[in-house]
Amino acid sequence: MNISDVAKRAGLPAKTIRYYEEIGLVKPPRDTNGYRAFRESDVHKLAFLSRARALGFTIEDCRTLLTLYEDKTRASADVKELASAHLHKIEDKIAQLQSMRDTLSELVQSCAGDDRPDCPILKDLAARGSPA
């Protein structure tokens, strides 16, 4: 199967698939004309990667997940640990963004948003931390 069909089936851009090959995540054989000839197993792997990436796992995490996936003697604890660590990072990130959102939301609400120059948003950026 050629790359554009694989792209559709895996839900990944062709460029991304080439990149994944470059970094060794998939190793499709080649036709005599030099085209990548994807097997079903390659498509399956790529779909796996697509879903793992959609859950925010890094490429290196994905590499590990693929290895675990293919290792039939894996311990589910290893997978769970990886996923848990990632979950914590996401939760940290959410908390951080929520904090930004709360501050920003207040600032936006406090700004008149008219044609006058007076602006609490700029005032806050200029003065926070240095009370004058």
Next chain:
Amino acid sequence: MNISDVAKRAGLPAKTIRYYEEIGLVKPPRDTNGYRAFRESDVHKLAFLSRARALGFTIEDCRTLLTLYEDKTRASADVKELASAHLHKIEDKIAQLQSMRDTLSELVQSCAGDDRPDCPILKDLAARGSPA
């Protein structure tokens, strides 16, 4: 004032300050020995940038905010619009992360995390979208 003192006062690494100069956000004059000689106005600008970055504004947004800050005839509406747009992006990002978190959280909870290979996390990554 030398860069490391400015770094402390503005709450930014020296490397970052040099980078901000490189991209034209600050333009400190130089001493005869080649050292950057920061003025109070430079420190003030850098502190402004530090706070804007902490709220997640991009560098280009920061550049615009600085321009607006220094333009005493600005309309607060322009500032508010920029901040609102940024707020929406943050909210989108939060929603996206929360969706990841919800999925991941379920998967992690459903995984035994012992020494057996059976793992719902890997199963989900392999099979989601292709019901078998």
Next chain:
DNA sequence: CCTTGACCTTCCAGTGACAGGAACCCTTAT
């Protein structure tokens, strides 16, 4: 046989916002 268009290939550059490190200069204290 030729062309057209849609594929495919590789390779190079750019993204955002820095961080790390090498190699070297300046200042101050001992």
Next chain:
DNA sequence: ATAAGGGTTCCTGTCACTGGAAGGTCAAGG
């Protein structure tokens, strides 16, 4: 004189791609 602790520039690397140029391949139509 030297050593420590500033400062400087310049180059590379990060992360996960994306865009684009230059060129090979294939199937269909005239």
